[in-house]
Amino acid sequence: MTGVRRLTWQVLVDRRAALTRLAGWSVAESLPALLSGYLTARAVDDGFLAGRFGTGLAWLAGLAVAIAVGAWGTGRVYRSLGAVVEPFRDDLTTRLVRSTLVGAGYPGSRSDSTAVARLTHQVEVVRDTFGGLLMVVRGFLFAAGAALLGLLALAPVVAALVAGPLLAGLVVFGTALPAMVRHQRDLVVAGEEFARSAGAALAAHRDVVAARAGERIVGQVGRRVAAQATAERTVSRMAALRSLSLGVGGWSPVAVLLLAAPWLVRQGVTAGAVLGALIYVSTGLRPALHALVHGVGGGGLRYVVTLDRLLGAAQVTPPPARTPQVAPPAVAPQVAPPAVAAPAGQPVGGGPGTGTVGRPAVRLRGLTFRYGNRARAVLDRFDLDLAEGDHLAVVGPSGAGKSTLAALMAGLLQPEQGTVRLTGVPTAGASPTVLARLRVLVPQEAYVFTASLADNLRYLHPEADERTLLAALDVVGGGPLAARLGGLSARITPGGLSAGERQVIAATRAYLSPARLVLLDEATCHLDPATEAQVERAFADRPGALVVVAHRISSALRARRVLVFDGDRPVTGTHDELLTRSATYRELAGYWDRDIPVPERHRPAPATPLP
Structure with a gap:
């Protein structure tokens, strides 16, 4: 005692x-x-x-x-x-x-169910x-x-x-x-x-x-x-x-x-x-x-x-010998330095070599957020730029603040300090109608209501015709589901669908949205790896910007940039850059030994299921 x-x-x-x-x-x-x-x-x-x-x-x-x-x-x-x-x-x-x-x-450790x-x-x-x-x-x-x-x-x-x-x-x-x-x-x-x-x-x-x-x-x-x-x-x-x-x-x-x-x-x-x-x-x-x-x-x-x-x-x-560290390479890699979350006034990303393209889609400045006046800050003076055409994966331990960041970007939560701007429009004070035009957030629990499949898909794009709906289903990977249900006119109920099927419908609905920013907050966690990869590629090819709160590290491999909640301050960079600079990211990616060489950056073939 x-x-x-x-x-x-x-x-x-x-x-x-x-x-x-x-x-x-x-x-x-x-x-x-x-x-x-x-x-x-x-x-x-x-x-x-x-x-x-x-x-x-x-x-x-x-x-x-x-x-x-x-x-x-x-x-x-x-x-x-x-x-x-x-x-x-x-x-x-x-x-x-x-x-x-x-x-x-570390390898050999048993999961702690308590x-x-x-x-x-x-x-x-x-x-x-x-x-x-x-x-x-x-x-x-x-x-x-x-x-x-x-x-x-x-x-x-x-x-x-x-x-x-x-x-x-x-x-x-x-x-x-x-x-x-x-x-x-x-x-x-x-x-x-x-x-x-x-x-x-x-x-x-x-x-x-x-x-x-x-x-x-x-x-x-x-x-x-x-x-x-x-x-x-x-x-x-x-x-x-x-x-x-x-x-x-x-x-x-x-x-x-x-x-x-x-x-x-x-x-x-x-x-x-x-x-x-x-x-x-x-x-x-x-x-x-x-x-x-x-x-x-x-x-x-x-x-x-x-x-x-x-x-x-x-x-x-x-064990000390298994400390997840990767020694820095003897010769500096020929890549731009990773963008690291900096104090207020020093933005992350958006500059040369960070992988962002086009005009700003998201701009976070001096973002501070905590749940309660005396709680520990989830984000503290955090800056981030996300451009049109960018694809960002957000990874980190459970409870680190990934979903909080997505909710702040979507305007569902308001920061204690700082600003969130979507295509130049501040989310603070914006009406739900304005926010709906700027972004679409797909959470882990997909919402499906009792109606026809077409009505569910048109929720964010009422003017879409059947050809547009079918094309979106094919791109996202929902064609077989629509055929099994009996077509667009088939009446569906939430209880009659699996969690993965509901996520496919929610993803197709978001794909049809006119919003330029898509936030996938573990929105594909019930899908198999191949379908998940198809969904993410569909949104990555879609006009606008994509943020994926990832539950599988394969999502980070597909992204242009990765943001990892590493200790007190999030860090951004490419997959290879984070393997050399973030112990948390190496743990998530499964590189435990300091003597394991960092692999070359790779992207899986479109039809290859990811692990």
Whole structure:
């Protein structure tokens, strides 16, 4: 658990400014806990018991103001909490993504089927439990501290009577906490072992039957079931220790005050002070201790165990000898330097030797985009030029920002900073009608509606006649599909088509669009390689510009230029240029060894299926 403690402490140190703001608002939130007992005591002693009803109401009015200030502080507390929790979640996700890619990035490595679970469910468990743990610990410190200060203001002897049982309860809980963590971890491990054992047995059930090993396998799985049941019972018994600490630290002070009340009065403590002390204990200390014990004993344990396992999974590194690097050639290749994403004001592409032709079709300047104010930037001051006749493939690891870039180009997302221009027209503020004339975006999930095939194809080009529709189908590779369906007049429904057939129809519809810019966002992922190649060649030969968000590296081989999301900044160049300059691209292309020579640039024959 050392890694958990170190990482948690580092997160708190790195976010100390946000923690300082959180502490400031916590002071405002804890104002009722500080003043409730004292103001009540004054209302009783100086007001109601003294026969001054108005004075008593005035003291209670002060309590009402303190409660209002506390409610206002509570609202600001939750706003400040996000400044600590959300960056922690982003950093943890980055750590896991990198470890997963590195662990899978060398020959002989096994695919990690739990990576998605770690990046979704388990990271969210850590995020939620970290936020809850921070809130309960913070709440206890400020609420308990405020209540003890209020008790000292009322009568130091009362504070001494209450502090003893409270500390005893905390000692009981703190002593049992390591065992709770250990048993919670045992429960998680037992559940994972049971799932692994049962899954393997079910997957190999035919072999088990053939080998007549049923009794042995049932015994193995049964032992996993028994181990998980034992761990469940142990964790349940640990709940008794939480109840014990609550009884000692939360309820004992109430009993001590009630039993000591006559003695306190003889010592000169007023009735209002005794009542105020009971308020401090019952509405301040006991609820704060209850939240601490259940928060740390529940969500806190899940936080420690889950984060510990995530950090263990992140310690994956490839063998040093297999580091995917390609040594630069001894003689500089006779090609233009690759276009690299540059800071704002230094455009990528569009110049001599970059492969772009014709007038500008897309111009991105200073593009910055992030999902949320505190999220990591997907694009940061990114520039790109794409000319008429250009063909750009966008590749990179899943989740790197490829689809985000396509959506920004299409005007579906607006950047935090920077501009997107299509043939000189800014997408910001452009109406859907204007955007539809400028570009067409085909996403991975192809949309087909219940109507005739011709109606589906004419969606973006209503004036197209049947000859134009049939010609487009032939170019894209949809002729056999149209024949199977029964021609252009055939009525189609989304459920009656496969995912690949829907993609062919969507691609043909986009091909017929008058828009000069085509964005294929993994729009051919359900097609076989030969059909995919035909679709991309059709759009490459079509007037205008083409951007392909690629799921197969063969799409990059067909493109004039390639943009790869490599680390913090995307990089563009040709296939051969990126093989020499981008480790991420070499991994995607499958060149793992540093001693493998870079192959010559090649394009497959039109009729040859690509791998």
